Amino acid sequence: MDPTAALKARFSLEGKTALVTGGTKGIGQAVVAELCALGAKVYFCSRSQQDVDAALASFQQQGYAVAGMAADVANKEPREQLVQQVSDAFGGSLHILVNNVGTNIRKPTSEFTDQDYSTVLTTNLESAFKLCQLCRPLLKAAGSSSILFNSSVAGGPLAMFSGTLYAMSKAALNQLTKNLAVEWAPDGIRVNSVAPWYTATPLAMQVLQDKEFEAKVVSATPMGRIAQPSEVASVMAFLAGPGAAFVTGQTLAVDGGYSVKGFYP
Template structure:
């Protein structure tokens, strides 16, 4: 029978190294705080993530986050980087490799954006922007992180997807939906390629509306928000911490046999259908 210490360490192991992209706002920030904040001591036992690395485009936002983490006693590092740019992705992975001595356990591909139009109204530039930020960045970072995750000996790639990625459609724009569906499929392919050979799993999490700056752009319309809540069996939107806790579980050894799937974090949205 596992000891209490062994059970605790399965959920919050000492020595894990995580990279969280876009860690200053919304779900990304909640994940940084969740992983770093597990550095608690219980009866002398340290149950913490040793290191968390993040990035952001805004230097002031990044410095504020890192300062708050230092004040809390958390070990969080980061650099300014735009992961939609190839040169910045390389700089980020170089910095992570230096900070973690060439190893990594967790890559959380969090960065995403949206532009809401009817399909016929999208420009080529808008199409390319959504593909670059939502899909290309995650694919390319997974490629670049592969040797670090393999060297870490127990790796996982987690994609921040969305219920917009299926299996049903929702009105968040066709390009946004296709990028999220692609991330869900990428988790399957990476698992089949890397799980047995390199000991690297891949999964995606699919939130519904969550209290983040991106979602608030549409939820400030109270009529629209009412329609969202009507479709949500739990009757409320998610808090970023509720998504972060799922990410933390998936990143831990406690989820060591969870691979290649998409986990909805949606308050029951995806199961409702036509239910009066």
């Protein structure tokens, strides 16, 4: 193969298939667009049929090969239906699984209710764990595949103002990344996570509307700004592709230097 063509192939997703959860907004939407632009065929989900329809229209207008369905992956039956649809769509194999869905409830620890605990941990952690289990046969069938988790710098090693439930769920994803990377490597499945800092998504903008708080976030970030969803998506696309073929078990911070700053006035 021509050296230039070989180089381009390392950063192409032509012929690859992908499932992205929460693919209609924020980082998830950017991931779908990035994977499609690199040549992948993508199936995505969202809890809202209206959001799915709007996203499908937008992606298809751009010429992307996409399909989607409404499914709340925090619940067992919709998860199973989603994976069956993906299996049918892609002939029983899957190259890329992006566990992107997430939510947060910000409260002091002593004020969290049982329902709060269930909502955050089920959405952020259980959905990802169960989807990995369900998709493993499809990922193994692909021969060379990749799982990605949308984690957070809130998952450690530093503590930050995000709420303990959110931090717990993301820390668990980071450990799950390591365990699955080792256990499933013989099946040709790589597993990595991306840990963003504050990114301009609908969830983050709920707190960044407070300009005083936004200024504190920016001042804690060496690069001096909030990330864009596309900047997280491009890292996920790299980790999903052949250019990262020997990378597994890693959690990569996409945080403008926040996690390495420490006390550096």
